[in-house]
Amino acid sequence: xxxxxxxxxxLDRVFREEHGRxxxxxxxxFGDIDIAEEAAQEAFVIALQRWPETGLxxxxxxxxxxxxxxxxxxxxxxxxxxxxxHAHAAMLSDQYSPGSGSSDPSSVQDDRLRLIFxxxxxxxxxxxxxxxxxxxxxxxxxxxxxxxxxxPEAAMAKRLTRSKQKIKANRIPYRVPADAExxxxxxxxxxxxxxxxNEGYLSSSEQIAIRAxxxxxxxxxxxxxxxxxxxxxxxxxxxxxxxxxxxRKAARVADGVLVPLPEQDRxxxxxxxxxxxxxxxxxxxRRNRPGTYQLLAAxxxxxxxxxxxxxxxxxxxxxxYDQLYAASPTPVVALNRAIAVAEVDSPVxxxxxxxxxxxxxxxxxHAARADLLRRDGQTAEALEAYTQAIALAANPxxxxxxxxxxxxxxx
Amino acid sequence: xxxxxxxxxxxxxxxxxSPEVMQRMYTQVNTFNKExxxxxxxxxxxxxxxxxxxxxxxxxxGDVVTTDGPFAESKEHLGGFWIVLADNLDEALEVxxxxxEACEKPVEVRxxxxxxxx
Numbered sequence: 461x462x463x464x465x466x467x468x469x470x471l472d473r474v475f476r477e478e479h480g481r482x483x484x485x486x487x488x489x490f491g492d493i494d495i496a497e498e499a500a501q502e503a504f505v506i507a508l509q510r511w512p513e514t515g516l517x518x519x520x521x522x523x524x525x526x527x528x529x530x531x532x533x534x535x536x537x538x539x540x541x542x543x544x545x546h547a548h549a550a551m552l553s554d555q556y557s558p559g560s561g562s563s564d565p566s567s568v569q570d571d572r573l574r575l576i577f578x579x580x581x582x583x584x585x586x587x588x589x590x591x592x593x594x595x596x597x598x599x600x601x602x603x604x605x606x607x608x609x610x611x612p613e614a615a616m617a618k619r620l621t622r623s624k625q626k627i628k629a630n631r632i633p634y635r636v637p638a639d640a641e642x643x644x645x646x647x648x649x650x651x652x653x654x655x656x657x658n659e660g661y662l663s664s665s666e667q668i669a670i671r672a673x674x675x676x677x678x679x680x681x682x683x684x685x686x687x688x689x690x691x692x693x694x695x696x697x698x699x700x701x702x703x704x705x706x707x708r709k710a711a712r713v714a715d716g717v718l719v720p721l722p723e724q725d726r727x728x729x730x731x732x733x734x735x736x737x738x739x740x741x742x743x744x745x746r747r748n749r750p751g752t753y754q755l756l757a758a759x760x761x762x763x764x765x766x767x768x769x770x771x772x773x774x775x776x777x778x779x780x781y782d783q784l785y786a787a788s789p790t791p792v793v794a795l796n797r798a799i800a801v802a803e804v805d806s807p808v809x810x811x812x813x814x815x816x817x818x819x820x821x822x823x824x825x826h827a828a829r830a831d832l833l834r835r836d837g838q839t840a841e842a843l844e845a846y847t848q849a850i851a852l853a854a855n856p857x858x859x860x861x862x863x864x865x866x867x868x869x870x871x
Numbered sequence: 872x873x874x875x876x877x878x879x880x881x882x883x884x885x886x887x888x889s890p891e892v893m894q895r896m897y898t899q900v901n902t903f904n905k906e907x908x909x910x911x912x913x914x915x916x917x918x919x920x921x922x923x924x925x926x927x928x929x930x931x932x933g934d935v936v937t938t939d940g941p942f943a944e945s946k947e948h949l950g951g952f953w954i955v956l957a958d959n960l961d962e963a964l965e966v967x968x969x970x971x972e973a974c975e976k977p978v979e980v981r982x983x984x985x986x987x988x989x
Binding site: 581583629630631632633637641 | 873959961963980982
């Protein structure tokens with residue numbers, strides 16, 4: 461019982477890990493996402509029947525890709541007399557496959573990189589980008605993605621179908637963008653992966669505080685991207701940021717209530733993830749091509765470097781926020797910088813910055829104000845700010861935390 | 872190669888730009904059109920008369936009904952369009968970027984179906 465159970469779990473893991481590779485290769489070869497997905501699915505079904513008896517082949521990914529390719533060819537031959545699918549596939553294939561073959565420098569790149577950029581094409585809506593990336597690259601089923609984002613399965617299936625239609629009808633190219641467009645397009649890919657992570661880490665769901673499955677998926681995808689783009693420091697920075705944030709997951713919620721950073725039990729942080737994150741941050745510092753994600757990762761590295769909350773090097777955090785604000789002068793960055801300034805200087809100094817920000821619809825703004833007002837002894841104003849924060853926050857653990865703070869203050 | 876419709880949607884307010892703005896946009900669009908023709912991706916394009924000049928013909932009910940006015944009551948109407956050839960969406964988006972700069976309005980990009988002549 462437990463033996464077959466383990467084989468089954470292993471197969472699920474293998475399928476999920478290999479899905480992106482198999483589908484990405486087949487899309488390049490056949491120029492059609494649906495053909496690639498269906499063929500990959502058929503190959504997985506055959507593997508599911510065969511592997512429990514024969515054991516895993518030496519190269520499961522290669523076996524799956526070859527089997528899927530044969531299935532796709534069979535299918536195209538079978539259907540080519542019935543409809544124009546063959547001609548269509550061949551036409552798209554002409555367009556998609558690097559026409560100049562080996563002389564195209566991008567042809568040596570991993571197909572999964574093409575797939576990431578296609579899934580995160582700016583012509584697709586953000587929720588479509590997220591769904592496609594999780595489906596095609598992450599190997600999650602439409603049902604799993606629907607569950608993760610708390611939407612009905614039929615709605616998610618429709619979203620995926622429409623997105624694939626849009627890619628096909630518009631001929632969204634299957635390629636890694638040229639150097640000139642790359643920084644802009646990479647920013648979109650990083651933003652999509654970070655969005656998946658954040659939806660997991662600070663779920664906007666009113667029922668679940670942290671959705672570890674989404675965090676895990678986002679980290680897996682960020683690892684793939686970081687390994688495929690070793691020379692892009694921001695891809696490394698995003699991975700480090702996710703690892704260092706995720707390392708604190710176990711300490712972040714206690715009994716359904718959010719635990720703020722200074723009060724977290726640092727012994728329950730994941731020190732393996734922290735070590736890995738710190739290594740990446742150090743490598744980024746050596747490279748010295750800073751960017752938003754690297755700076756956010758560095759700020760998290762300072763936090764996770766402190767053995768106790770009082771040992772936190774807030775001066776360094778303020779400096780990093782100064783750099784971040786120079787690169788990305790948004791009110792949200794200014795808010796977080798103000799929180800650090802309050803630690804270095806005083807709550808009043810932090811409040812002076814915060815009160816000038818136009819963030820009335822953003823609950824962390826009210827939560828930060830409430831905390832600083834409370835620490836400055838402005839009880840009535842603090843109570844009001846907590847009430848505003850509670851009204852805007854959706855995450856249940858965060859709401860529970862804000863409630864308890866307000867209650868404490870009311871005495 | 873595929874064909875893409877690049878369309879410009881104008882509101883009533885846009886329809887009466889000052890003569891200077893009109894002249895500037897006219898010159899810019901003319902230059903853009905010449906560039907698209909020179910690059911070989913030109914299929915067709917043009918600006919439309921105001922929506923008040925529109926007539927609707929409806930033969931779906933057996934009898935032909937001819938009425939004055941645009942098809943739908945809307946704040947925005949098609950003001951002009953191009954049809955261009957491009958290898959893929961990224962190429963079409965690049966043409967659209969230049970079109971938008973030239974006509975000083977957002978440009979919508981939509982692919983034509985395969986059997987419509989590409």
